[in-house]
Amino acid sequence: MTAAPLQVKLKLSRQSTLGGFTLSAAFQAPPGITVVLGPSGSGKSTLLSVLAGLARPEEGHIAVGDEVWLDTARGLERPSHERALSMVFQKSALFPHLTALGNVMFALDRALSRASRRNEALALLRRMKVEHLAHRYPRHLSGGEAQRVSLARALARPPRLVLLDEPFSALDRQLRHTLAEDVLGHLRQFQVPILFVTHALDEAVQYGQSALLVMNGEVRFHPQATAALCASAMGLPPPGAT
Numbered sequence: 001m002t003a004a005p006l007q008v009k010l011k012l013s014r015q016s017t018l019g020g021f022t023l024s025a026a027f028q029a030p031p032g033i034t035v036v037l038g039p040s041g042s043g044k045s046t047l048l049s050v051l052a053g054l055a056r057p058e059e060g061h062i063a064v065g066d067e068v069w070l071d072t073a074r075g076l077e078r079p080s081h082e083r084a085l086s087m088v089f090q091k092s093a094l095f096p097h098l099t100a101l102g103n104v105m106f107a108l109d110r111a112l113s114r115a116s117r118r119n120e121a122l123a124l125l126r127r128m129k130v131e132h133l134a135h136r137y138p139r140h141l142s143g144g145e146a147q148r149v150s151l152a153r154a155l156a157r158p159p160r161l162v163l164l165d166e167p168f169s170a171l172d173r174q175l176r177h178t179l180a181e182d183v184l185g186h187l188r189q190f191q192v193p194i195l196f197v198t199h200a201l202d203e204a205v206q207y208g209q210s211a212l213l214v215m216n217g218e219v220r221f222h223p224q225a226t227a228a229l230c231a232s233a234m235g236l237p238p239p240g241a242t
């Protein structure tokens, strides 16, 4: 698969009894890890939902390379399941009627035999340290366990775009560190754009190649995720400052 950038242009408004919210974005994200940074409530999850096809903007154009996923001007909208995506969101999006094993098998290439998919899915669950939970249904998994099954599923097949919304938030510090290294290293090999929302400065600096800053619904792309930029986006002093 050739490395293709993500191109986004969109405007979305939400009105609720609590007030209004507008998100506007126009950027291009290259293959590699783009960290998505910004204060709570600034619109990061909303942006990822739109890219996943789970929310619809009033105006928008989304393409990965020459594959157009949304073009409101032409009335074109590719549904979520037809976008070649890997995603891990804060809240588990596992299929409730499938076991952990079934969820990962579902994401694997249909051209493989059932036995190969089963073996590969078990290997991915083992890698995420949840193989012993293979036969459990999502409702019987803790938040951190469900997150690890979602991570196993995200590794199953090369996508065109990866969306990670605080994918390690439910894990303890040690596990978070080990799995972040493994998962992000694996995903990087797909050579596709990876949007990674994090509130952890160390993660942003270690893994971010470029950055998207989301502030009050405005999205700005920065080609380099420097430590100073990441810290400032999080309202922290620059690393090394005393």
Ligand SMILES: Nc1ncnc2c1ncn2[C@@H]1O[C@H](COP(=O)(O)OP(=O)(O)OP(=O)(O)O)[C@@H](O)[C@H]1O
Binding pocket: 014, 015, 016, 021, 038, 039, 040, 041, 042, 043, 044, 045, 046, 047
């Ligand atoms: N379903 C909804 N209906 C109406 N407003 C919503 C809905 N979901 C989120 N919002 C509002 O949209 C804005 C953006 O929320 P969003 O979840 O995208 O922020 P975020 O940057 O991801 O925050 P966090 O870092 O806390 O996860 C907020 O003002 C939020 O209150």
